[in-house]
Amino acid sequence: MAPYGSDDSTTTEADDLRAGRRKAARYVVPVAVVGVAAATIGLVPALADSGDPDLPKISAQELIEKIAQSDVQQLSGTVKISTDLGLPDFGGLGSSLTGGGGGSRSGSGDGSSADPSSKLTELATGTHTLRVAADGDDKQKLSLLEDAAEYSVIHNGKDLWGYDSASNEVFHSTVGDSAKGEETPDATPKDLTDEALKAVDDTTSVTVEGTAHVAGRDTYRLVIKPKDSGSTVGQITVAVDSKTGLPLKFTLTPSSGGAAVIDAGFTQLSYAKPAASTFDFTPPKGAKVTEEDASEAQDGDFEHALPGGGKTxxxxxxxxxxxxxxxxxxxxxxxxxxxxxxxxxxxxxxxxxxxxxxxxxxxxxxxxxxxxxxxxxxxxxxxxxxxxxxxxxxxxxxxxxxxxxxxxxxxxx
Structure with missing residues (x-):
């Protein structure tokens, strides 16, 4: 299918793209419940219905504005994530480099296996299935499904909980009002798209190239490509809900070709309000509970300095x-x-x-x-x-x- 938008690099369009990108980057959808600043995450492609939906034509600038104006406050669904960075097989070295596989899972040492900052680094490699839910700025939940185990991060008001069922460990910290939206991990398709839009400038080609069905929704395909040849990024493709403007699938393919490095998206999605009990959490009986030491908490500056995590x-x-x-x-x-x-x-x-x-x-x-x-x-x-x-x-x-x-x-x- 021919592109809806053109790759016109005139000064006027470039200015419009930058304006739309700034608006999109400022907007934060309250589904930021999964991710690592690095954001090096990928998704097994969501199952699509046969045939592409027939949608009204839209320009790249209009679609960027649609993302910026999206106001989804409530949702629940399933996200599949895969990452293929092309790292060699660590073999027996893996446990020594990560502090020991079984030891770290059981919570040995000073840390907790339920700490989101360490647990969710697992998303940086392999394939994972996540359940996500959100109800406004104050309530989000992510569950990482594992073999015969589950890991959950729950944000409810001022409380942020992490629970690892495999080790029966709980991590708890308090979210301050000034830090809302920054305490939970960010790597949904929306979060990844916001980061990609920050790179839109005169060195970037942005077009709309066809449509697709994702998680039962009709979407436009926004394609972002570096114009220069020196980057390892080949292109970024974002499937954007035609009704709500919410990015539902994010795929980053390398300039070297082959499988996607990052490909994250919904396989099931509902915009209905999740039940209030979804965000309730009480530490199970006998669980080891670790309280975050506020004096040792990071102020967040270094998080934004990670590749893909900084604004500029x-x-x-x-x-x-x-x-x-x-x-x-x-x-x-x-x-x-x-x-x-x-x-x-x-x-x-x-x-x-x-x-x-x-x-x-x-x-x-x-x-x-x-x-x-x-x-x-x-x-x-x-x-x-x-x-x-x-x-x-x-x-x-x-x-x-x-x-x-x-x-x-x-x-x-």
């Missing part, structure tokens, strides 16, 4: 400058080709032969040795984010190709 390049730099080991951080380039660079002040990553053993082999499997005017270094790759660490301790990282990182290091030298 300045936010990215500001957040990392406050973290240990990120002295003198700078963001070079613009838009999709932005690269964050900083100096660790130490030596680069040792080679696998220098380290030896399983961990040495693991390092070699991740990295490619490169050289240039900057000297020598190693590029560590995923299908989305790549990082060059030079032998003298400088780091270059972004959603760009290996060649783009080497070029940046050479110019930096």
């Amino acid at each position: 390049d300045e936010d990215f730099a500001k957040g990392l400058e406050g973290a240990d080991g990120f002295e003198g951080l700078n963001v070079i380039g613009e838009g999709w080709d932005s690269i964050a660079t900083f100096d660790t002040g130490g030596q680069g990553i040792p080679s696998g032969s220098e380290v030896g053993g399983d961990f040495g082999g693991f390092l070699d499997s991740l990295g490619d040795k490169v050289s240039g005017k900057f000297g020598e270094g190693t590029v560590f790759k995923t299908r989305l984010i790549n990082a060059l660490i030079t032998d003298d301790g400088k780091v270059y990282v972004g959603a760009v190709t290996k060649d783009a990182l080497v070029k940046a290091a050479n110019e930096g030298k």
